Amino acid sequence: MPELGVVQSFTVTFIVRRFNPETDQEPYWQDFDVDMYSTDRVLDGLHKIKWEQDGSLSFRRSCAHGICGSDAMRINGRNRLACKTLIKDLDISKPVYVEAIKGLPLEKDLIVDMEPFFAAYREVQPFLQSTSTPDKENIQSPEQRARFDDTTKCILCAACTTSCPVFWTDGQYFGPAAIVAAHRFIFDSRDEAAQVRLDILNSKEGVWRCRTTFNCTEACPRGIEITKAISEVKQATISGVRR
Amino acid sequence: MKFFRFDRLAWIFMRVSGFLLIGLIFTHLIVNLMQDGGVKAIDFAFVAGKLANPFWQWFDVTLLWLALIHGSNGMRVVIDDYVYRTGVKRFLLVSLVISTTTLIVLGTLVIFTLDPCPVGSPADLLPSFCPAG
Numbered sequence: 001m002p003e004l005g006v007v008q009s010f011t012v013t014f015i016v017r018r019f020n021p022e023t024d025q026e027p028y029w030q031d032f033d034v035d036m037y038s039t040d041r042v043l044d045g046l047h048k049i050k051w052e053q054d055g056s057l058s059f060r061r062s063c064a065h066g067i068c069g070s071d072a073m074r075i076n077g078r079n080r081l082a083c084k085t086l087i088k089d090l091d092i093s094k095p096v097y098v099e100a101i102k103g104l105p106l107e108k109d110l111i112v113d114m115e116p117f118f119a120a121y122r123e124v125q126p127f128l129q130s131t132s133t134p135d136k137e138n139i140q141s142p143e144q145r146a147r148f149d150d151t152t153k154c155i156l157c158a159a160c161t162t163s164c165p166v167f168w169t170d171g172q173y174f175g176p177a178a179i180v181a182a183h184r185f186i187f188d189s190r191d192e193a194a195q196v197r198l199d200i201l202n203s204k205e206g207v208w209r210c211r212t213t214f215n216c217t218e219a220c221p222r223g224i225e226i227t228k229a230i231s232e233v234k235q236a237t238i239s240g241v242r243r
Numbered sequence: 244m245k246f247f248r249f250d251r252l253a254w255i256f257m258r259v260s261g262f263l264l265i266g267l268i269f270t271h272l273i274v275n276l277m278q279d280g281g282v283k284a285i286d287f288a289f290v291a292g293k294l295a296n297p298f299w300q301w302f303d304v305t306l307l308w309l310a311l312i313h314g315s316n317g318m319r320v321v322i323d324d325y326v327y328r329t330g331v332k333r334f335l336l337v338s339l340v341i342s343t344t345t346l347i348v349l350g351t352l353v354i355f356t357l358d359p360c361p362v363g364s365p366a367d368l369l370p371s372f373c374p375a376g
Contacts, residue, residue, distance in 0.1 A: 169324055208250035211324070237251060 012036045012092045014045055016057065017099035018109050027106065031095060036087050042075055042098065043082035046110075059110035066221060069157030073110050074099045079159040079219035101162035103171065117158045120174045124182035124200055129193035138190050147243055148187040151180045151229050153222040160216035160226050172205045176216035176226045179207060183229040186236060189243045194236075202237045210234070253316055260313045267306045287370050291359035300354050307350045315343040 011033050019027035032049045043064055050057045062068040064083045071082040076090065076097050090096055104112040130138075154177060161167050161175035182201055186194040201207045207230055216226040236242075276282045293299040318339055326332040360373035 166324060169327065202248055202251055204250055206250075208254050211320075234254070238255065 007037055007039075009035050009037050010092065012045060012087060013095040014049065015095045015097050016046075016049070016109070017097075018057070019100075019106055020056070021108060027099075029097075038086075038088040040087045041083055042080070042085040042087065042090075042096065043071060045087070045096070046082060046098070057110075058108045067155060069155035069221075072101055072157040072159040072162070072221070074101055079163040081157060081159070081221040084221050101158060103162045103164070103168045104158070112162075114158060116171060117161055117175065117177065118156075120161075120178040121156065121181055124174065124178050124197055125193060126178075126181040126185060128185060128188065128191055129196075130190060131192055140189050144189040144243060147189075148184050150224050151184040151187075153224050154180050154184070155222060157221060159219040159221055160224075163215040163219035165213060165215065166209050166211060170205070170209065173209045174201065174206055176210075176230060179210075179230050179233055180224060180226055183233050186233060186241060187243055194241045198233070198237050198241070201233055207234045207237065253319075257313065257316060260309045264306075264309055264313060267302070267309065270302075271306060287359070288372050291357065291370070291372075294354060294357045295359075304351055304354050307354070308347060311343055311347050311350075315339055 013031055013033050015029050015031045017027050018024075018030045032053055034045045034048045034053075036045055036048070043061060046057065046059055046061075050059075059071065059073070059082070061071040061083065064071070066081055066084040069081070072079060073082055074080075074097075075082065075085055079101055082098075098110065100106055100110045100112050104114060104116060107113050156177060158177060160180070161177045164173070164176055166173050167175045179201060182197045185191045186197050210227075210230045212227055212231070214227050216230075217224070217228075220226055275285060294303070319336065322332060322335050322339070326335060360369055
């Protein structure tokens with residue numbers, strides 16, 4: 001009988017896709033056995049590998065609590081935040097596969113170059129634009145605020161954009177995250193540049209490349225209904241913005 | 244003007260034509276394959292009879308145009324999504340436009356100009372319902 005108060009630990013096998021640009025021609029898979037508890041997360045497993053087994057393993061993480069969006073990675077073939085994926089939710093009778101998100105240039109191990117992702121984000125002008133300087137409070141009703149509430153939750157982790165098959169094959173596509181950012185301001189009653197953003201997204205590489213595969217919605221760690229937001233932007237380019 | 248952007252128009256067209264095609268295709272299938280003796284009733288005379296009626300001429304020509312443009316636009320999207328090399332992409336897109344245009348032109352010609360009993364043809368080549376046959 002196990003001693004009371006002792007939490008059961010077990011061995012989890014991680015198979016991590018490694019790549020060192022200075023020595024490797026191609027990425028390769030490497031496995032690590034890690035002693036873990038069911039309350040641990042995948043990020044804890046990566047920490048244990050880096051701190052106890054192989055200090056050269058590289059990955060991004062900052063807050064480690066699902067807010068900063070640094071540690072998006074492909075875990076068992078699905079884009080997830082390592083800090084929000086609990087070991088108890090994975091089938092640990094099989095190895096846990098961890099690799100970098102796809103569609104962005106691989107830099108090292110689990111780290112990709114995020115610049116193309118941020119470039120698309122900047123292009124949709126993700127900031128409030130208002131021509132007049134109001135002399136009193138710019139009032140917005142709870143209903144008007146609720147209109148774009150879902151898309152304010154984005155943490156720019158790139159899990160959605162790098163789960164999109166159109167983005168994988170065509171890096172020119174704006175991608176779900178940029179459209180979510182545009183949606184957040186297009187449907188904001190205080191913003192005055194909705195038409196500018198709609199014109200940007202009404203281009204060959206804009207919203208019309210979306211094939212509604214729902215990969216982005218499935219991948220979003222914040223639960224944003226991304227495909228719905230993209231469809232609302234499509235709708236707005238056809239029949240105008242209804243805030 | 245951005246309003247007439249090709250990708251936007253194509254997207255709207257796919258939805259509108261898809262909706263219309265459901266009605267057109269099922270009407271086509273029911274009339275041809277189920278009514279009045281079903282599939283066994285289809286022969287040259289059945290087709291010639293249908294294409295002599297202006298209603299079915301316009302019905303068939305609408306079905307033909309919508310189905311071919313809808314299908315080839317879908318094919319264009321697949322090529323756009325999966326073919327990366329510019330040369331191959333251009334070749335496939337040009338082939339697609341040529342084949343679609345040829346099918347539309349030939350189909351439209353057949354629907355509006357079909358004469359089941361051309362004057363001056365040898366009697367043994369004409370169907371039995373022709374006056375000369």
